[in-house]
Amino acid sequence: xxxxxxxxxxxxxxxxxxxxxxxxxxxxxxxxxxxxxxxxxxxxxxxxxxxxxxxxxxxxxxxxxxxxxxxxxxxxxxxxxxxxxxxxxxxxxxxxxxxxxxxxxxxxxxxxxxxxxxxxxxxxxxxxxxxxxxxxxxxxxxxxxxxxxxxx
Amino acid sequence: xxxxxxxxxxxxxxxxxxxxxxxxxxxxxxxxxxxxxxxxxxxxxxxxxxxxxxxxxxxxxxxxxxxxxxxxxxxxxxxxxxxxxxxxxxxxxxxxxxxxxxxxxxxxxxxxxxxxxxxxxxxxxxxxxxxxxxxxxxxxxxxxxxxxxxxxxxxxxxxxxxxxxxxxxxxxxxxxxxxxxxxxxxxxxxxxxxxxxxxxxxxxxxxxxxxxxxxxxxxxxxxxxxxxxxxxxxxxxxxxxxxxxxxxxxxxxxxxxxxxxxxxxxxxxxxxxxxxxxxxxxxxxxxxxxxxxxxxxxxxxxxxxxxxxxxxxxxxxxxxxxxxxxxxxxxxxxxxxxxxxxxxxxxxxxxxxxxxxxxxxxxxxxxxxxxxxxxxxxxxxxxxxxxxxxxxxxxxxxxxxxxxxxxxxxxxxxxxxxxxxxxxxxxxxxxxxxxxxxxxxxxxxxxxxxxxxxxxxx
Numbered sequence: 001x002x003x004x005x006x007x008x009x010x011x012x013x014x015x016x017x018x019x020x021x022x023x024x025x026x027x028x029x030x031x032x033x034x035x036x037x038x039x040x041x042x043x044x045x046x047x048x049x050x051x052x053x054x055x056x057x058x059x060x061x062x063x064x065x066x067x068x069x070x071x072x073x074x075x076x077x078x079x080x081x082x083x084x085x086x087x088x089x090x091x092x093x094x095x096x097x098x099x100x101x102x103x104x105x106x107x108x109x110x111x112x113x114x115x116x117x118x119x120x121x122x123x124x125x126x127x128x129x130x131x132x133x134x135x136x137x138x139x140x141x142x143x144x145x146x147x148x149x150x151x152x
Numbered sequence: 153x154x155x156x157x158x159x160x161x162x163x164x165x166x167x168x169x170x171x172x173x174x175x176x177x178x179x180x181x182x183x184x185x186x187x188x189x190x191x192x193x194x195x196x197x198x199x200x201x202x203x204x205x206x207x208x209x210x211x212x213x214x215x216x217x218x219x220x221x222x223x224x225x226x227x228x229x230x231x232x233x234x235x236x237x238x239x240x241x242x243x244x245x246x247x248x249x250x251x252x253x254x255x256x257x258x259x260x261x262x263x264x265x266x267x268x269x270x271x272x273x274x275x276x277x278x279x280x281x282x283x284x285x286x287x288x289x290x291x292x293x294x295x296x297x298x299x300x301x302x303x304x305x306x307x308x309x310x311x312x313x314x315x316x317x318x319x320x321x322x323x324x325x326x327x328x329x330x331x332x333x334x335x336x337x338x339x340x341x342x343x344x345x346x347x348x349x350x351x352x353x354x355x356x357x358x359x360x361x362x363x364x365x366x367x368x369x370x371x372x373x374x375x376x377x378x379x380x381x382x383x384x385x386x387x388x389x390x391x392x393x394x395x396x397x398x399x400x401x402x403x404x405x406x407x408x409x410x411x412x413x414x415x416x417x418x419x420x421x422x423x424x425x426x427x428x429x430x431x432x433x434x435x436x437x438x439x440x441x442x443x444x445x446x447x448x449x450x451x452x453x454x455x456x457x458x459x460x461x462x463x464x465x466x467x468x469x470x471x472x473x474x475x476x477x478x479x480x481x482x483x484x485x486x487x488x489x490x491x492x493x494x495x496x497x498x499x500x501x502x503x504x505x506x507x508x509x510x511x512x513x514x515x516x517x518x519x520x521x522x523x524x525x526x527x528x529x530x531x532x533x534x535x536x537x538x539x540x541x542x543x544x545x546x547x548x549x550x551x552x553x554x555x556x557x558x559x560x561x562x563x564x565x566x567x568x569x570x571x572x573x574x575x576x577x578x579x580x581x582x583x584x585x586x587x588x589x590x591x592x593x594x595x596x597x598x599x600x601x602x603x604x605x606x607x608x609x610x
Binding site for chain 2: 020021022023025027028042043044045046047048049071074075078088090092093095096099100103104105107108109110121125126128129130131132133134135136138140142146147148149151152
């Protein structure tokens with residue numbers, strides 16, 4: 001699986017971290033098994049380049065750690081209120097950043113690669129109804145004629 | 153392509169939309185520059201991963217420097233009105249008194265502001281959320297209030313007919329209402345402005361402004377091509393962070409820029425029940441606290457929920473502890489406490505134009521939050537909750553201040569005529585001018601102030 005934004009080490013690190021938050025069970029597949037990582041570029045396409053640089057370093061380092069050590073690190077990061085005040089922001093950043101990345105991929109309603117669990121949200125019976133969108137042709141035409149961006 | 157206009161508006165959110173419509177209606181040539189895209193019913197994202205990435209700055213959430221609050225900053229034409237809960241409340245006397253005391257600005261009172269609220273209410277359908285569609289999450293809120301002797305009321309929301317009887321679940325509207333019921337400014341103002349000749353440049357990021365007889369605006373389009381435009385007058389409408397950063401990046405020297413930043417930090421508490429709550433059904437929110445005791449103590453409560461991707465970040469823990477909560481999401485109810493924060497934050501620009509926001513809760517703010525937590529826990533446990541979980545972090549949805557209004561130019565950025573103190577032709581009337589936190593949803597007042605600004609001063 002290749003990404004425009006994350007290198008191969010970082011992708012491996014994200015799979016490992018994702019499994020810490022989403023270990024899976026009989027009903028729902030794990031993060032790595034789901035294959036949701038294939039959508040990572042959709043998630044990162046508007047992130048600032050400094051943040052993507054930081055993610056590559058962090059996840060690249062994490063990719064080298066054994067899973068048990070990663071669990072310990074992320075557990076400490078998630079219990080950050082017990083850490084010294086100076087360490088807390090970094091721990092919170094790691095916890096929320098990595099949890100946010102993996103969980104947003106997993107719980108966004110996308111289709112997984114795992115044929116036995118194609119739709120996670122359906123398995124969870126999370127099924128909000130959405131009526132068909134109105135086709136707003138008038139607005140569409142107005143945007144086409146008034147937005148300079150439409151002429152680029 | 154035309155490169156000079158009577159007015160340029162930087163930012164196409166709530167304030168920018170209203171000011172644009174007001175100005176084109178008076179026959180002015182107006183260009184609106186907006187960093188985000190045009191989103192409307194034909195192209196609202198369907199998946200959270202896409203809405204987070206495309207509809208907010210920096211791909212979803214920006215954290216404060218201590219990573220305690222996640223700031224949610226919309227990036228699109230229509231701004232927050234596309235993705236918010238649509239709640240529209242007038243300020244009460246307490247909020248206006250706080251504004252007047254801090255700023256010295258006389259028009260901050262209900263007598264002067266009422267006609268401006270009415271003008272907005274005449275163009276925007278505001279109704280009580282229909283009680284007959286209240287879901288179990290809302291029932292728990294209402295009954296828990298009763299059991300504890302608290303007072304609550306139905307929410308006032310900008311909507312026409314959400315068609316809940318046909319099965320529409322309004323949690324879907326957090327990435328844009330597909331049936332145009334929610335009264336975003338795209339529906340109420342931008343459409344009309346476009347019909348009257350408003351020019352827009354979407355996906356255009358303004359990098360710098362140059363003051364002068366004619367204000368120059370420089371920026372980049374989506375292909376990174378440089379553009380410059382000029383105008384007789386400039387209106388800043390890119391919110392607390394956008395306006396502050398733009399002024400700092402343009403070497404404006406007023407030391408008050410970026411100061412007095414408030415967010416109404418919101419903390420969600422989740423309660424697990426023995427049965428399915430299905431908080432996604434029907435109206436996303438139905439009730440708010442309407443309790444003078446809460447108001448005096450500096451917090452308010454609302455029944456609320458969020459899509460699974462957002463909820464997943466709020467649940468604490470890892471592995472099975474976290475996974476259990478997500479698997480059983482249907483069994484959770486949620487209430488948020490929003491505090492009227494007193495300790496101001498500060499917006500700065502870091503290396504590579506990175507947004508840095510220092511914003512901490514002091515002991516007063518923490519006490520307000522904790523009083524809210526106590527009330528929520530009492531509500532949930534009175535309704536049979538098995539346990540209550542505090543959310544992982546605070547959320548800043550109401551970004552206010554940074555270019556505060558005031559009569560004293562040494563203490564503020566914008567004067568009572570909505571003009572930057574040291575400038576002749578640069579104006580601002582969005583939430584960045586708020587001198588402190590009102591403790592009430594700010595949208596309707598931003599709209600009323602923008603109406604007033606365009607009619608009286610700009």
